[in-house]
Amino acid sequence: MAELYGWVNDRLGIMPGLVYVVRRKIPADVNWLYTFGSAALFLFLVQALTGGLLAIYYSPSPDHAYASIQYIMNDVTYGSLVRGIHHWSASGMVVLVVIHMLRVFFTGAYKYPREMSWMVGVVLLILTLGFGFTGYLLPWDEKAYWATVVGTNIAGSVPVLGDWILRVLRGGADLGALTLNRFYAMHVMLLPMAATLLISVHVAMVIRQGISYPPRRDE
């Protein structure tokens, strides 16, 4: 391990960068409330791993979606475990992201000079909910189908643009094969790419600026 590290460091000089990232100073009075961002990041990685594993067997077509999930649950080794983790981590990620946001809000950490972190974070919150919304349809059972009918109808209730938004979401007037496939593409291709990019920016800004210290009495 040390040899491998030395070999790489000889060529790339990664030592200063590693020290900068890993040994950076954090305020002495931060507490457990400051770990929810990292926890959310961990769940994102869990979702990327388990999601990739599920994509090996999932088939996003109305004919096969439900049956392929039955296959995952009943025939694939550890399939029900992997799907269970993906299911629960999805809910957990929404919870953690919201707690993280509340912590940032109530400690005033969104203020100068960290407004950009906040704004990127808000987009990440929306992406997280987008993951939840698109992923919910994929089991293609009654609950998934009707939840998405209702969800897209809500989007359709927007004044003026509503009908157009609804059609874009569903890929037409009705919910069907086109809807399932575009939700799948969003869920496994576009949203992950966007989230990976923005999380990188979000974390890079935290490393660059350091963690904001908790509000102190003397200020």
Add this chain to the structure above:
Amino acid sequence: MAVANEAGDSREQGRRRFLSRAAAVLVTFIAGALAVPTIGHIISPALKRAENPLVPMGSVDQFEVGKPVRVDFLYYKRDGWVQERNSASAWVVRKSQTEFVVFNPACTHLGCPYGWSAEQNQFLCPCHGGVFGIDGTVLAGPPPRPLDRFENRIQDGKLYVRQVVQRG
């Protein structure tokens, strides 16, 4: 004062070393716990051997001893979550009241479908002139081995065939 500081520093270092080692152990443990289901999940289908189903050929009474009959049949096979419908055929030979032999309909030479000649009492392959006896043995031509057989079973007066190729 200086002494107290030194003691504090070494205590600090000891704790730091302990924590970093504990973290390394924990990370190793988590990685192992993740690797097992991950690998199992990925290689899962490779570990399963799909068996062809036992397909009913109908009542045993329709087959006469010494008169091979070619039976075409449909069977369902699972391909992951898809039910595949396949057609296949087999040559059914009744050897006695209770004994059947079922031949794979592909010639053992190059896989051509062969036929039964009632006049010559032989299986004849049209492609390269392979000739087999009613028991599947090679009588003439290029086939390297006797006709391959399928597993068969009689249950409740019905003949069942499973497409498992058994060397003849």
